[in-house]
Amino acid sequence: MTSTIRNKTLPISFALLACLGLAATAQAQSFDAYRNYGAKVNEDGGTLGLAALSVSKYRGAQDGKLWVVPILDYRWANGFFAGVRNGLGYDFSRSEETQYGLRLTADLGRKESDDNHLRGMGDIKIRPEIGGFYNLALSPSLQLTSSLRYGAGEQQKGLLLDLGVSYHMALTRQWVLGMGAGLSVANSDYMQEFFGVSTAQSLTSAYAATQAKGGVRDVRANVLLNYYLSPTSGISFGLSAGQLMGDAKNSPLTQKSSTMSGLLAYSQQF
Template identity: 25%
Template sequence: MNFTTSPTHNVLLGAVTLLCCALAPQAQATDASPAADETTVTLGLGMGVTPRYMGSDRYRPLVLPMLSIQHGAWFADTTRGVGLQFQSDSGFSASAAINYDLGRKEKNSTTSPGGDELRGMGDINGATVANFTLSQQLLDWLSVNGEAELRMAGEHRGNRYRFGLEGILMHTDRDTLSLAIDAHAGDSRYNQTFFGVTQAQSQRSIYSKYTADAGIYAYSAALNWQHTFDAHWSTLASLTLTQYADQASDSPLVRREGSGLGLFAINYTF
């Protein structure tokens, strides 16, 4: 399996896909598409715990101020970035966005991934990325989806991919309980950046040399519960379990093959 692409190819692919998504709502708009003149703003605050970095056996508190603005097909989101989304009444949806990846620090950080045990590995600088998602509803309660995150500028850290299934376990007027099961993959540069150890890094750190190839590096299961109080207030509780495998499981940087992320958020929409 080979996921390798050049930075120039990523920029061109990003531009073409953004253009296609921009044209799609005009050419294929359906009743399921957001109204062109409707604007929705959501403010929120999320709190939880997350591993210090991918593969870490230590955790750090997570505080996430959240802002989401939706105007027709356009959105600006502190989680997803800035972009376009499209949804048809046949159950197909797609989005394209520009976002920013924080990278990884070689010391403990309260605002980005990193840990003191990574000293000598060097920082992984941030990178501007293009995110593309596709989803197709198979049944009333089941959909298949995929995501590609392509590096556009900044750190040459490669590209990552995700594909999986999402099922609605329960849905009422006030509550929605869903389960998403995904496989996470990276090209050779991405896996080497986050899980590999070069000879130079090995000499500066406590880790032995390790070379990661392209392929799946983890599987995850995410349980999400959204509760709506009224037209404005809602909460979200999320638990994500990740199991590192294949290209990551033998990496000396992965101190624990299984990890969890817990998050609780309260949101106000107006």
């Protein structure tokens, strides 16, 4: 029984661990990595569930808010996938050890009404992102992830490189501990859109004009405890800590450079 549960629920471990990536941001979707949720290579399958996230109102905000978001991801045997955490795309690899491909995701932008400290900054609209990904499993429990995304911001020139590592281990037949870490590197167009202040914005806000250069946007670490109700379903409890870096940390919009977020989620394979 122990072997059966561990073998069938390893995809859920990575799936629920990925949910915690959502809690590290003020957005309901970060798309920081592609992960195969529930489906084995050359088989159809997906994951369905619901997650409650305690997050910051925006990156750098002092105050937080509660998000309740759906979990829905599906992968077809031919390599195509679609979902709220992976976006739309194609995995060329056909391998359990590596995944590489192309995908379309979205940056959800930021609304001026999200927080009083954004007053006069204007909205950053939702924008489509194009990009690719490459993942490498060093062992059944240890995985490296990377993702490149382009198109964020009002000028649609924002570029992000996301790098991460995740690890999980079975504590008992039903309890699995997951851990992860990651960082995001942004170009100057992205950093200026989200952390800089233009001359026009300085006239309508309380901030002086500020230039934000490209570099490491933030680093993240998380821990997740999964309890499996069956070989294909489970409940997840997690915490995530994040730290803004460089010009993101020093931005006049940043009230608090460090964050602590929480997650409660239910996930079911189908």
